[in-house]
Amino acid sequence: MTETFIDIHPHIISSDQTRYPLDPLFGVRSGWSKERPVTIEGLAAEMDAAGVHKAAIVQASTCFGYDNSYVTDSLPRFPGRFTGVGSVDLMRPDAPETIRGWMARGITGLRLFTGGSTAAFDTSTLDDPRAFPSWQLCGEAGLPMCVQTSPAGLAQVEGLAKRFPKTRIILDHLARSDLSDGPLYANSAGLFALADIANIHLKITPRVFEEMRRGTASAETFFPKLVAAFGPQRLAWGSNFPATEGNLAGNLAGARAALGCLRAADREWIFSKTAQSLYPALAD
Numbered sequence: 414m415t416e417t418f419i420d421i422h423p424h425i426i427s428s429d430q431t432r433y434p435l436d437p438l439f440g441v442r443s444g445w446s447k448e449r450p451v452t453i454e455g456l457a458a459e460m461d462a463a464g465v466h467k468a469a470i471v472q473a474s475t476c477f478g479y480d481n482s483y484v485t486d487s488l489p490r491f492p493g494r495f496t497g498v499g500s501v502d503l504m505r506p507d508a509p510e511t512i513r514g515w516m517a518r519g520i521t522g523l524r525l526f527t528g529g530s531t532a533a534f535d536t537s538t539l540d541d542p543r544a545f546p547s548w549q550l551c552g553e554a555g556l557p558m559c560v561q562t563s564p565a566g567l568a569q570v571e572g573l574a575k576r577f578p579k580t581r582i583i584l585d586h587l588a589r590s591d592l593s594d595g596p597l598y599a600n601s602a603g604l605f606a607l608a609d610i611a612n613i614h615l616k617i618t619p620r621v622f623e624e625m626r627r628g629t630a631s632a633e634t635f636f637p638k639l640v641a642a643f644g645p646q647r648l649a650w651g652s653n654f655p656a657t658e659g660n661l662a663g664n665l666a667g668a669r670a671a672l673g674c675l676r677a678a679d680r681e682w683i684f685s686k687t688a689q690s691l692y693p694a695l696a697d
Contacts, residue, residue, distance in 0.1 A: 422651025
C-alpha cells in the first residue's frame with residue numbers, strides 16, 4: 414500500500430517583491446526567507462522529489478506579515494494540491510470581516526504568531542478579548558487556528574480551547590516544549606496537561622525531532638507517550654520547509670525515521686489523515 418504524505422507547515426516566498434512587497438511582523442525579516450526562499454513552483458518541485466502529495470501552506474508572517482496574497486494567488490495554480498493558512502491581525506475590530514475576505518480567496522486556516530525567529534514571545538495577545546470574535550468565527554466556519562507560542566502560553570491556550578470548544582487549535586512545534594529530561598518528560602508537563610482537551614492538536618516538526626537529540630530524550634520513549642496521551646488523530650506532521658535547512662526529501666526522511674517506532678496506523682494519521690481532518694480541502 415502506497416503511503417500518503419501531507420505537509421501542514423511549509424512556507425513560500427515570492428521572488429516578485431513589487432507585486433508582493435515585504436512587510437514582516439515585528440519589522441524584521443526572517444533570515445531563512447532571505448537565505449533560502451522557495452517559490453510555489455519550488456515547493457511543488459520539492460514535494461514531487463520527496464513524495465509529498467499535498468500541503469497546507471502557512472503564511473510567511475516574518476516576510477509578508479498579514480498580506481496573504483502570495484499564498485492565495487498560488488493556490489489556483491495547483492488545483493487540489495494545496496490549501497492556505499493565513500495570518501490576520503486579530504486585534505483589529507474588522508478582523509472577522511477580513512478573515513471572511515481571505516476565506517473567499519482560499520484560506521482554510523489561520524495562524525496566530527506570538528513570536529519566534531525574529532522576536533521574543535509575547536503571549537499577551539493570545540487571550541485578548543479583542544480577538545474573541547475571530548476565535549468564535551473560526552469555530553463556526555471550521556477554520557483551525559495554528560498557535561505559535563512557547564510553554565509560557567499554554568495556560569492561555571487551555572483557556573481559549575475551553576472558551577471556544579468548536580475551534581480546533583494546532584500548537585506549532587509542540588509549543589517548543591523542553592523534552593531534554595527524557596523518559597518521564599516532566600519538563601513538558603504543561604504540554605501533556607492539555608491531552609484531555611479534545612480540540613487541541615499538535616504539530617510535529619523538525620524542531621521536535623531536534624529535541625530528541627538533547628539530554629536523555631529519545632524518539633522511542635517520547636512519541637509513544639505522546640500518542641498514548643493525545644491519540645494519533647490529533648497529531649500531524651509539518652516540515653517547516655524551507656525555514657528548516659535542507660531539502661524536503663531529507664526533511665521527510667528524518668521524520669519517518671523518528672516516527673518509525675510507532676505503529677503503521679498511528680503514522681498514517683500523523684502523516685496524512687489528521688491533516689485531511691483539519692483541512693478537508695486536502696482530502697482525496
